[in-house]
Amino acid sequence: MREAREAFRRFWPLTRGDRGWMLVIVGCVVVSALAETASILLFAELTDNALEAGSLSAFWGPAGAWLGVAAVGALVGYLGNSLATWTAERFVLRLRANVFGHVQDLPPHFFQRHRRGDLVERLTGDVEAIEQLVVSGVVGTISAAFSAVFYAAAALWLRWDLALATFVLAPLFLLAARRFSGRIKQASQDERVADGAITSVVEESLGNIVLTQAYNRRRDEERRLDKEARAWMRASVRGARLSEMYEQFVEVVETLCVLSVIGLGVWEISAGRMTLGALLAFAAFIGYLYPPVRNLGQLGLTVTAATAGAERIAELLDAQPSVKDPDVPVPAWPVQGRVSLHGLSFRYPDAARASLRDVTFTVSPGELVLVTGASGAGKSTLSKLLTRFYDPDEGVVRLDGVPLTDVPLEFVRENTALLPQQTLVLNGTIRENIACGRPGATDPEIERAARSAAAHEFIAALPDGYGTHIAPGTAALSGGQLQRIAIARAMLRAAPVLVLDEPTAGLDSVAARQIVQPLRRLMSGRTTIMITHDLSLARDADRILVVDEGRLLDAGTHDELMTRCAAYTRLVEPWSEPAGETTARKRLTDDTLVLRL
Numbered sequence: 001m002r003e004a005r006e007a008f009r010r011f012w013p014l015t016r017g018d019r020g021w022m023l024v025i026v027g028c029v030v031v032s033a034l035a036e037t038a039s040i041l042l043f044a045e046l047t048d049n050a051l052e053a054g055s056l057s058a059f060w061g062p063a064g065a066w067l068g069v070a071a072v073g074a075l076v077g078y079l080g081n082s083l084a085t086w087t088a089e090r091f092v093l094r095l096r097a098n099v100f101g102h103v104q105d106l107p108p109h110f111f112q113r114h115r116r117g118d119l120v121e122r123l124t125g126d127v128e129a130i131e132q133l134v135v136s137g138v139v140g141t142i143s144a145a146f147s148a149v150f151y152a153a154a155a156l157w158l159r160w161d162l163a164l165a166t167f168v169l170a171p172l173f174l175l176a177a178r179r180f181s182g183r184i185k186q187a188s189q190d191e192r193v194a195d196g197a198i199t200s201v202v203e204e205s206l207g208n209i210v211l212t213q214a215y216n217r218r219r220d221e222e223r224r225l226d227k228e229a230r231a232w233m234r235a236s237v238r239g240a241r242l243s244e245m246y247e248q249f250v251e252v253v254e255t256l257c258v259l260s261v262i263g264l265g266v267w268e269i270s271a272g273r274m275t276l277g278a279l280l281a282f283a284a285f286i287g288y289l290y291p292p293v294r295n296l297g298q299l300g301l302t303v304t305a306a307t308a309g310a311e312r313i314a315e316l317l318d319a320q321p322s323v324k325d326p327d328v329p330v331p332a333w334p335v336q337g338r339v340s341l342h343g344l345s346f347r348y349p350d351a352a353r354a355s356l357r358d359v360t361f362t363v364s365p366g367e368l369v370l371v372t373g374a375s376g377a378g379k380s381t382l383s384k385l386l387t388r389f390y391d392p393d394e395g396v397v398r399l400d401g402v403p404l405t406d407v408p409l410e411f412v413r414e415n416t417a418l419l420p421q422q423t424l425v426l427n428g429t430i431r432e433n434i435a436c437g438r439p440g441a442t443d444p445e446i447e448r449a450a451r452s453a454a455a456h457e458f459i460a461a462l463p464d465g466y467g468t469h470i471a472p473g474t475a476a477l478s479g480g481q482l483q484r485i486a487i488a489r490a491m492l493r494a495a496p497v498l499v500l501d502e503p504t505a506g507l508d509s510v511a512a513r514q515i516v517q518p519l520r521r522l523m524s525g526r527t528t529i530m531i532t533h534d535l536s537l538a539r540d541a542d543r544i545l546v547v548d549e550g551r552l553l554d555a556g557t558h559d560e561l562m563t564r565c566a567a568y569t570r571l572v573e574p575w576s577e578p579a580g581e582t583t584a585r586k587r588l589t590d591d592t593l594v595l596r597l
């Protein structure tokens with residue numbers, strides 16, 4: 001219950017703007033209860049005066065009034081329930097936007113550590129569960145409590161002695177709710193976790209279908225799904241069984257109550273202390289008393305189940321972005337493109353060892369600098385620090401002499417275009433995919449960028465040309481073609497600094513060389529930092545930095561490094577052999593290419 005309170009306190013502020021409506025809904029419940037009471041009393045009057053007396057003239061008045069009351073009750077019930085759904089969904093909308101917005105800012109390692117399916121489950125199922133706790137929970141509790149008190153009062157008013165006699169059984173409801181709630185919460189939490197696991201397995205499996213088929217992994221994948229699906233089934237069945245047990249138990253207690261009312265009623269009527277109409281009205285009040293009491297009991301269960309979802313959402317919201325905007329940012333300026341790193345050290349959160357250690361170098365505006373080194377040397381990490389996905393633990397990255405931490409994040413991203421290692425595709429047309437580099441770009445600009453990226457020809461050859469629809473994971477285009485679209489996107493962005501992480505990884509050496517010249521043309525006067533172990537580009541670079549185990553080993557031109565850097569000559573070796581063999585060796589050493597297989 002403490003967790004439920006905490007969860008409630010955390011998400012209640014999000015109902016701001018809906019609280020007025022929640023009050024209106026409770027108002028509707030109150031009016032409904034009044035209407036029900038009126039009709040019960042009218043029913044008692046009909047029984048005693050019209051039915052028992054057999055008088056038609058006594059029928060019309062109460063009947064008309066009853067019809068009127070029923071109409072009002074129906075209208076208010078309709079309004080209240082529609083409004084309740086609307087308010088609840090509005091809350092879900094707002095909460096989901098809120099959580100989604102937060103997740104957008106989280107650092108790369110967060111997404112590497114959480115399975116996609118689990119995140120999907122949190123943003124869908126769990127978000128809805130919180131609504132049960134906050135909006136429906138509050139409205140439901142107030143309404144049920146009001147109805148319970150109201151009908152109990154009505155029963156007491158009619159016959160306090162009889163009412164008290166039937167209330168004796170009430171604690172049984174609470175006892176049952178208490179006994180069941182903990183176990184139901186556990187079952188529902190297990191169910192959500194299993195739900196997320198199933199989504200993850202399906203997602204991973206579909207994303208990896210080639211691996212599955214090529215390596216005959218079908219059975220393993222099926223076993224994986226089966227395991228999660230069984231866990232889900234167990235939790236789901238357990239939850240349903242517990243709920244059902246509770247329901248049926250309550251049912252029996254209710255029957256007990258009804259029987260005691262009838263028993264007492266028979267006694268009273270035979271002694272002439274009560275009319276039949278009054279007894280029926282009394283029984284009706286007691287009958288109306290059950291649903292709200294039952295709801296109150298069940299509400300505890302819903303709340304505990306919802307708390308499970310709330311805790312999972314809270315975990316998302318507690319994950320912090322790795323970088324944040326400065327309080328007092330340096331005003332924007334026309335960026336020249338001088339990038340300097342000083343004493344840079346960085347360790348991923350929770351990683352055992354540092355991925356970068358004491359890296360210092362400066363790139364002048366317009367320079368093309370290559371960063372090379374073995375797999376795992378820290379090259380991609382360097383690109384993440386240059387574009388401020390992370391802040392260094394020690395040292396500083398400067399743009400035109402200003403630390404990146406002193407300018408707004410948007411300014412950094414506007415001025416440094418990143419072409420990451422994995423090709424990123426937006427769900428949309430090729431035109432939109434290129435234009436997202438600079439929203440508002442015109443068609444000729446898009447085409448020019450595509451030409452520079454050596455992408456125009458294959459795009460123009462497609463039946464729908466630039467209007468061809470592509471989406472993440474769809475294979476209408478080859479890896480190299482997608483990469484060239486990504487390059488066109490980065491080119492269109494035309495930021496003064498360009499950071500490329502293995503841009504030629506998916507291209508053969510001919511295509512790779514085709515990229516270099518357009519790159520140079522377009523990037524003249526702009527700073528380009530290209531991470532690559534494709535050293536066929538080495539001679540084009542103004543400077544080459546050799547990274548090894550997070551350290552900057554050496555820096556210089558290709559010729560300088562050949563004479564003095566053993567690590568570099570080892571890296572170059574595969575490219576200095578006869579052409580035919582070169583490509584084969586390159587493919588083997590190219591880890592991204594192996595991954596794509």
Ligand SMILES: Nc1ncnc2c1ncn2[C@@H]1O[C@H](COP(=O)(O)OP(=O)(O)O)[C@@H](O)[C@H]1O
Pocket residue numbers: 108109112348349351355373374375376377378379380381382
């Ligand atoms: N999210 C992460 N959490 C922990 N360690 C990481 C993470 N990403 C990369 N690393 C580690 O940092 C080192 C450098 O990785 P990376 O920069 O990707 O190398 P590469 O030079 O191949 O691009 C590697 O040892 C890798 O295991």
Ligand SMILES: [Mg+2]
Pocket residue numbers: 379380381421501
């Ligand atoms: Mg890398």
